Amino acid sequence: MTQALPSWTDGAARRAIIDFVAAVTDAAGPDYVPTPERIAVFDNDGTLWCEQPLQVQVLFAFDRAAAMAKADPSLAQRQPFKAFLEHDQAAIHELGKEGIFEFAFAVHAGMSIEAFQDEVRQWLTAARHPKLDRPYPQVVYQPQLELLAYLREHGFKTFIVSGGGVDFMRAFAEQVYGIPPEQVIGSSVKTELQESGGHFSLMKLAKLDTFDDRAVKPANIGLHIGRRPILAFGNSDGDQAMLRYTLDGPGRRMALLVHHDDNERETAYDRDFKLSPLTETLDRAEEFGIQLVSVKRDWAKVFPD
Amino acid sequence: MTQALPSWTDGAARRAIIDFVAAVTDAAGPDYVPTPERIAVFDNDGTLWCEQPLQVQVLFAFDRAAAMAKADPSLAQRQPFKAFLEHDQAAIHELGKEGIFEFAFAVHAGMSIEAFQDEVRQWLTAARHPKLDRPYPQVVYQPQLELLAYLREHGFKTFIVSGGGVDFMRAFAEQVYGIPPEQVIGSSVKTELQESGGHFSLMKLAKLDTFDDRAVKPANIGLHIGRRPILAFGNSDGDQAMLRYTLDGPGRRMALLVHHDDNERETAYDRDFKLSPLTETLDRAEEFGIQLVSVKRDWAKVFPD
Numbered sequence: 001m002t003q004a005l006p007s008w009t010d011g012a013a014r015r016a017i018i019d020f021v022a023a024v025t026d027a028a029g030p031d032y033v034p035t036p037e038r039i040a041v042f043d044n045d046g047t048l049w050c051e052q053p054l055q056v057q058v059l060f061a062f063d064r065a066a067a068m069a070k071a072d073p074s075l076a077q078r079q080p081f082k083a084f085l086e087h088d089q090a091a092i093h094e095l096g097k098e099g100i101f102e103f104a105f106a107v108h109a110g111m112s113i114e115a116f117q118d119e120v121r122q123w124l125t126a127a128r129h130p131k132l133d134r135p136y137p138q139v140v141y142q143p144q145l146e147l148l149a150y151l152r153e154h155g156f157k158t159f160i161v162s163g164g165g166v167d168f169m170r171a172f173a174e175q176v177y178g179i180p181p182e183q184v185i186g187s188s189v190k191t192e193l194q195e196s197g198g199h200f201s202l203m204k205l206a207k208l209d210t211f212d213d214r215a216v217k218p219a220n221i222g223l224h225i226g227r228r229p230i231l232a233f234g235n236s237d238g239d240q241a242m243l244r245y246t247l248d249g250p251g252r253r254m255a256l257l258v259h260h261d262d263n264e265r266e267t268a269y270d271r272d273f274k275l276s277p278l279t280e281t282l283d284r285a286e287e288f289g290i291q292l293v294s295v296k297r298d299w300a301k302v303f304p305d
Numbered sequence: 306m307t308q309a310l311p312s313w314t315d316g317a318a319r320r321a322i323i324d325f326v327a328a329v330t331d332a333a334g335p336d337y338v339p340t341p342e343r344i345a346v347f348d349n350d351g352t353l354w355c356e357q358p359l360q361v362q363v364l365f366a367f368d369r370a371a372a373m374a375k376a377d378p379s380l381a382q383r384q385p386f387k388a389f390l391e392h393d394q395a396a397i398h399e400l401g402k403e404g405i406f407e408f409a410f411a412v413h414a415g416m417s418i419e420a421f422q423d424e425v426r427q428w429l430t431a432a433r434h435p436k437l438d439r440p441y442p443q444v445v446y447q448p449q450l451e452l453l454a455y456l457r458e459h460g461f462k463t464f465i466v467s468g469g470g471v472d473f474m475r476a477f478a479e480q481v482y483g484i485p486p487e488q489v490i491g492s493s494v495k496t497e498l499q500e501s502g503g504h505f506s507l508m509k510l511a512k513l514d515t516f517d518d519r520a521v522k523p524a525n526i527g528l529h530i531g532r533r534p535i536l537a538f539g540n541s542d543g544d545q546a547m548l549r550y551t552l553d554g555p556g557r558r559m560a561l562l563v564h565h566d567d568n569e570r571e572t573a574y575d576r577d578f579k580l581s582p583l584t585e586t587l588d589r590a591e592e593f594g595i596q597l598v599s600v601k602r603d604w605a606k607v608f609p610d
Contacts, residue, residue: 181531
């Protein structure tokens with residue numbers, strides 16, 4: 001037998017996870033949960049992969065904006081295009097999380113979902129993370145890959161519930177996380193079925209459908225899953241509603257929060273990361289019943305080899 | 306070995322299904338489809354269960370409207386309340402499919418999803434179908450229960466994609482069809498997370514989110530599944546876009562259409578059922594490559610014992 005969760009140190013977080021999974025899978029115990037109800041939801045940016053200095057999808061939008069400005073130089077004078085072209089982080093942060101993502105979504109309007117995902121896949125394998133200097137599929141957190149697999153081995157169905165674009169995440173979630181497209185929930189734009197020459201495509205429109213953050217996360221869990229999760233994992237105040245909604249269901253539940261406190265192996269940040277701060281959820285984690293996960297203390301290893 | 310699909314007669318439809326499943330599951334053959342891509346989508350009303358004289362959810366709304374009018378008699382004078390209270394089919398049909406469903410959704414605004422589903426489950430077991438005189442969980446089509454199970458045995462993931470309300474269908478789909486909530490897609494109202502005394506609930510609002518019919522079905526497949534199905538099954542023009550979107554993907558595909566042509570064992574209807582007519586899709590089925598399924602000829606048995 002290999003040890004469970006080898007990239008987790010033998011601390012409180014790892015022990016709490018193993019205890020929880022043992023309790024809900026013990027058919028003779030008081031906390032048993034039938035397999036179909038073992039729903040686990042994970043935020044993506046900052047929970048499953050690195051979101052510093054900016055969320056990966058924002059970095060992707062930089063390159064798309066550059067390509068668009070090449071085709072139409074007048075764009076370079078307009079905001080927020082200008083900020084994205086100049087990688088002007090101060091101006092970008094001014095837009096706020098939703099504003100930035102809306103722009104990142106808008107630059108792909110008019111493409112079919114399938115063509116968009118081809119472009120995402122090409123970019124993800126070719127581009128390198130500016131700070132970690134490795135391909136994007138390797139900026140995922142190794143302890144979380146192990147946790148996802150561990151939960152699935154114990155009959156859990158694992159979902160992503162993230163502010164990131166749903167079509168963007170689905171382009172790699174199956175290969176990288178083992179999570180199929182139908183278990184990825186995210187922000188979305190409206191799409192429209194278009195017929196051309198007898199062929200049917202779903203085209204991405206420039207209209208936001210849902211920005212999947214804060215109280216919208218539980219609403220999207222209601223819409224897409226239709227069952228309250230028994231485990232939720234996040235890393236910011238944007239995840240608080242999802243964590244507390246999960247904990248509030250009947251029976252045994254678990255909510256976890258990554259605290260990025262390791263400046264040696266990645267970036268230490270919490271309340272000062274304006275785009276997605278961690279403040280109240282950190283301060284009141286114990287009161288809410290949320291298990292803190294310290295990158296420094298709980299993760300023996302951060303990224304895959 | 307028991308025979309596959311025993312409630313299907315040994316006709317063209319059954320043979321086409323068995324051929325298709327054999328082809329896409331033959332790992333050495335040219336039409337092989339890996340398991341995660343074996344997505345099958347089914348309409349619900351008229352495809353998986355009886356929608357005559359009206360869709361079950363409309364009948365459910367009759368009873369809810371009656372209870373509301375008891376509490377507030379002034380409602381009885383207002384349309385469309387009046388039509389629902391008097392079961393005035395002509396006036397109800399005037400509302401059109403979307404209008405009727407909007408009303409059926411609106412009468413449950415202000416409830417939490419969980420409370421709503423408790424009510425649906427109670428009603429479904431207590432009430433009886435007005436024409437078939439049996440409990441609603443038994444107005445499902447036996448051949449379709451067998452087909453759902455047959456597909457799942459061959460590695461398919463089965464989904465519902467219906468104009469019916471998603472929370473309504475999820476209240477019984479797992480027990481009746483073996484389809485878990487997260488694989489049920491339907492029309493939906495907006496919901497809102499409400500906190501009360503430290504408890505969190507998703508409340509149904511009076512605002513329509515999506516009416517899942519016609520071109521909206523493929524768009525919702527894109528949003529919820531994120532992968533083009535390889536098999537789709539419907540029964541009305543409202544399913545045409547989903548059937549053709551499915552057939553248009555690469556590789557081998559299958560689309561099927563129930564034609565209700567048996568007035569002895571259930572109701573024969575097609576182009577005259579105003580709420581959800583079958584006209585163009587029937588006339589052009591062969592041209593589109595859609596396999597017709599005749600209730601009279603292809604189903605040896607219609608309802609479960």
